[in-house]
Amino acid sequence: MDITYQYTKKRYDFGRQPMFCEQGPEMCDSIATNVAEHKHYILRNPVHQLTQNTPAFSEHHVNTRRAEYTSSGANHAEGGWPKDVNTLDPEATQRYRRKIEKDDNYIHCVMSLAPGMEHYVLQNNAIDMYRTYYAEMTSLTAPERSSCRTVNVYRDGSTGGAKRPVSSICWQPEDGHRFAVTYADVDSYRNTHSTTNSYIWDTENANYPEVTIQPPVPLLDLQFNPRDHNILTGGLINGQVGFWDRRQGGGPMGTCPPHVAHRDLVRNVLFINSKSGQEFFSGGPDGACKWWDIRNLNEPTDEIIIDVVKSSFDVQSMANANGVTVLEYEPTIPTRFMVGTENGLVVSGNRKGKTPMEKLPAKFEAHVGPVWSVERNPGFLKNFLTVGDWTVRVWSEDCRESAVVFSPPHRHKITAGTWSPTRLLSN
Structure with a gap:
């Protein structure tokens, strides 16, 4: 192998005569000897070491022997038979088949070969793929398709300029023509204080709201009292809770003090x-559920930290609490409640529990992201529906390991779900 090196030089450097001269040494600097350090100096025997100022390169090529492979097959018209079996005698072959089929290894062998054989059987190319089959059958009636139309549009009447997203909608119980709507944009509120009004609408009048609610800060949730339809309670974006009277509107009739409120915004409130009939509870990302009485909001009547401990001796801590995204309460089970958390857990709670494990007796690893909906089945209370990430799942309190029914991952993220009041299916 020949290696050629190429040296380049600029043209104006050609022919220049080098000029050398003799010059004596010059003292640039003189550093005196440090006596203390000089005592530690140890003489060393002469050491010889070779030094090369240019890197060394080498190149090597190796050709391995090439292995030649061929693919071949065998066509068995009749299976492989032992030498002592006459393949032309039907009785001898039948007798040998019965002997082999009684062997235990025969069943395992057939089960292992069946998937591969099924794959090739399903690839039968004898079917005419361009022929229209079952053309003589009568066509089925088209399934009934559900549809809806827009009757009214209830627009946000704020004059702040920017459009506010709807944070909650609550229908008035036992009355089908009033509903309360709250508007809150968490991100924009942290930067600029926009309009904070919420409204109670009458379905018969979409031009103007029936009542205007004026909280000090935006409301994230607003719920009607199931007994007194004129009283509403809500959770504010600054962590406080309060209540309003529909007959008066305007500002709140009462709010809790800031020092007993949630540490972060209040996502949900439920009576x-x-x-x-004046008690409700609230939850938020700070990881605490607090129970309140409208008659006295100076402090909560009870509080549970959503920290699932492993033993009764462990102490619940706000540092390990799971942020609450949704609350669930069934009036027929007064002491029980359920919460969905930001890390995909659904925690079942018992308000009458004395120890931390009795207060939070069960948890379900429902989703890989925040849980957006938790709702019990109105016909079978042990079953409940959860919505999170891209799936909808149905759980049973008797089975904590896995969901009873779950949907395949959808193309888009699902944000809400509920049970049908007639068919008990999720929408």
């Missing part, structure tokens, strides 16, 4: 089944 509970109590004797007075």
